[in-house]
Amino acid sequence: MSSSQRSLCPLTLLVVLALSACTAAPGTPAAQPAGTRLQVVATTTFIGDMVRNVAGDRAEVTVLLPVGADPHQFEPRPSDAAAIAKAQVLFMNGAGLEAFLEPLLKSVGGQRIVVECAQGLPLRTVKEDGRMVADPHLWYDVRNAIHYVENIRAGLIQADPAGRAVYTANADRYMAQLRDLDGWIVEQVKQIPPEQRKLVTSHDTFGYFARRYGFEVIGAIFPAGGVEAQPSAQDIAALISAIKATGVKAIFTESTVDPKFAEQIARDAGVKVVTKLYTDSLGGPGSGAETYIDLMRFDVQAIVEALK
Numbered sequence: 182m183s184s185s186q187r188s189l190c191p192l193t194l195l196v197v198l199a200l201s202a203c204t205a206a207p208g209t210p211a212a213q214p215a216g217t218r219l220q221v222v223a224t225t226t227f228i229g230d231m232v233r234n235v236a237g238d239r240a241e242v243t244v245l246l247p248v249g250a251d252p253h254q255f256e257p258r259p260s261d262a263a264a265i266a267k268a269q270v271l272f273m274n275g276a277g278l279e280a281f282l283e284p285l286l287k288s289v290g291g292q293r294i295v296v297e298c299a300q301g302l303p304l305r306t307v308k309e310d311g312r313m314v315a316d317p318h319l320w321y322d323v324r325n326a327i328h329y330v331e332n333i334r335a336g337l338i339q340a341d342p343a344g345r346a347v348y349t350a351n352a353d354r355y356m357a358q359l360r361d362l363d364g365w366i367v368e369q370v371k372q373i374p375p376e377q378r379k380l381v382t383s384h385d386t387f388g389y390f391a392r393r394y395g396f397e398v399i400g401a402i403f404p405a406g407g408v409e410a411q412p413s414a415q416d417i418a419a420l421i422s423a424i425k426a427t428g429v430k431a432i433f434t435e436s437t438v439d440p441k442f443a444e445q446i447a448r449d450a451g452v453k454v455v456t457k458l459y460t461d462s463l464g465g466p467g468s469g470a471e472t473y474i475d476l477m478r479f480d481v482q483a484i485v486e487a488l489k
């Protein structure tokens with residue numbers, strides 16, 4: 182990954198948040214003209230789904246990334262700048278996921294509240310090219326997703342105080358569903374013998390998931406910071422050795438990542454490929470992963486089926 186991508190880690194996010202703090206003073210949200218809905222932008226599909234669950238009918242939510250787009254590599258279009266320009270609130274994952282966002286916000290200018298959903302959560306750090314960087318994939322621990330919803334609720338109330346009761350009730354209902362989801366995952370994982378709870382994925386997405394639900398991440402073809410160049414021959418050889426040494430049963434591909442390396446590595450290591458998990462993007466209509474909750478259920482079912 183490039184140094185410019187890597188730079189969008191906590192320091193840069195603070196700059197983004199500071200910008201938002203000075204352009205939208207707390208307690209003085211933009212007035213909401215009668216009959217118009219709060220204009221909201223979300224960066225990724227799963228953030229958009231969470232925001233819609235909390236906002237209900239009070240907001241018009243525009244999602245920047247199309248289904249299947251890789252947020253690590255996303256290149257904004259003119260329509261994205263236009264959506265941000267008219268937004269009163271923008272919700273992002275943060276923790277370095279949306280490298281495209283900082284220059285885009287700068288070029289758009291204007292005033293809006295920017296909410297980093299991951300703000301306040303402890304970050305897992307991973308070594309990439311000899312330096313430690315944040316792993317942005319916090320939403321794979323459902324307890325973290327509940328924290329996202331708390332930040333989303335706070336951002337919506339700041340922008341639209343008159344909607345406080347609606348946002349609070351919607352968030353309460355949604356967080357109850359998320360607590361159920363978390364418990365369901367814990368139960369599902371019990372079907373996998375503990376020694377087989379080992380993951381190899383297209384990119385290093387499952388660190389938070391593994392820590393919460395009792396898996397070991399044996400390796401990934403690409404790092405947590407995203408998919409860029411071809412993996413080196415040494416990296417591929419090391420991953421194949423690790424797969425053979427640990428008895429991993431499958432490699433999981435992801436909808437946002439080209440599966441060709443996973444297929445090659447699986448052939449060389451003599452394990453199966455499971456296509457495809459939904460990780461950095463929701464699935465399209467008919468995928469079974471059209472919402473964050475369905476995405477988690479889909480992935481957990483695929484993982485349990487492959488490893489049990």
Ligand SMILES: [Zn+2]
Pocket residue numbers: 253318384386405407461
């Ligand atoms: Zn990712």
